[in-house]
Amino acid sequence: MELVSLNATHPDHGGKSFQKAASVVLHLLVIAALTYQIRGVARLPAHPHIDARILVPYAPGHTAVVHPPKPKIIRPKEEPKLAMKEPPPPPPPSSGGDPTGDADVELAMASFFPDPKPDLAALPHGTRGDIVIDIVIDQDGKVVDTQVDQGLGHGVDEAVLAVLQTWTFYPATKSGKPVPSKQRLLFHFERA
Known part of the structure; x- marks a missing residue:
C-alpha cells in the first residue's frame, strides 16, 4: 500500500493558484464594470487642477440620479435701481358726452x-x-x-x-x- 502525504505539492500547484487569483480578480472587474458606469470627468471646485471620475451604480429597471454640484450664488454688492415712470394723471371726470363731443x-x-x-x-x-x-x-x-x-x-x-x-x-x-x-x-x- 502506498501512502500519500497531504503536504505534498504538485509541481504545477503554484501556476494554478495564480490562475485562480487572476480569475477572481478578472471576475470582480467584470462585475464592477457591469454594476458601475463611469460618467464624465468632473473638476473639483476646491482643486481646479484635479480631475475626478463619477461612478454611477447600475440598477436594472432604474435610472441613476446624478446630482450636479450646486452653483454658488454671489449676491451683488448694491441692489439694482429701477427707474419707475409715474403714470399720467387720469382725465377729469365728465358728466357725459355725445358722439359730437359736446359735454353735459x-x-x-x-x-x-x-x-x-x-x-x-x-x-x-x-x-x-x-x-x-x-x-x-x-x-x-x-x-x-x-x-x-x-x-x-x-x-x-x-x-x-x-x-x-x-x-x-x-x-x-x-x-x-x-x-x-x-x-x-x-x-x-x-x-x-
Missing part, C-alpha cells in the same frame, strides 16, 4: 314706469324669451314712438307696448336744456 349730456330717467304684465296663457308651455323695444322720448318726457325689435308674438308684444305708452320720463338734457332721446328696453318673460 344726461340720459332720460323713468319717473313713472309700471311693470308690463301681459297674459302669457296664449304662449305654449315652456316658452321663454325677450321682448326688445326701442322708444323715443320727447323733450317733455313722454313716449312718442315705439318699435319692436324682437318679440314673442301671441299678443304679448302689444300688451307690453300699451303699458309703455303710459310711462313718463325726466327728459334727457344737453347743456341743461331738455332734448328728445332714444332708449332700448328689454323685457324677459317665461311661461312654465
Whole structure:
C-alpha cells in the first residue's frame, strides 16, 4: 500500500493558484464594470487642477440620479435701481358726452314706469324669451314712438307696448336744456 502525504505539492500547484487569483480578480472587474458606469470627468471646485471620475451604480429597471454640484450664488454688492415712470394723471371726470363731443349730456330717467304684465296663457308651455323695444322720448318726457325689435308674438308684444305708452320720463338734457332721446328696453318673460 502506498501512502500519500497531504503536504505534498504538485509541481504545477503554484501556476494554478495564480490562475485562480487572476480569475477572481478578472471576475470582480467584470462585475464592477457591469454594476458601475463611469460618467464624465468632473473638476473639483476646491482643486481646479484635479480631475475626478463619477461612478454611477447600475440598477436594472432604474435610472441613476446624478446630482450636479450646486452653483454658488454671489449676491451683488448694491441692489439694482429701477427707474419707475409715474403714470399720467387720469382725465377729469365728465358728466357725459355725445358722439359730437359736446359735454353735459344726461340720459332720460323713468319717473313713472309700471311693470308690463301681459297674459302669457296664449304662449305654449315652456316658452321663454325677450321682448326688445326701442322708444323715443320727447323733450317733455313722454313716449312718442315705439318699435319692436324682437318679440314673442301671441299678443304679448302689444300688451307690453300699451303699458309703455303710459310711462313718463325726466327728459334727457344737453347743456341743461331738455332734448328728445332714444332708449332700448328689454323685457324677459317665461311661461312654465
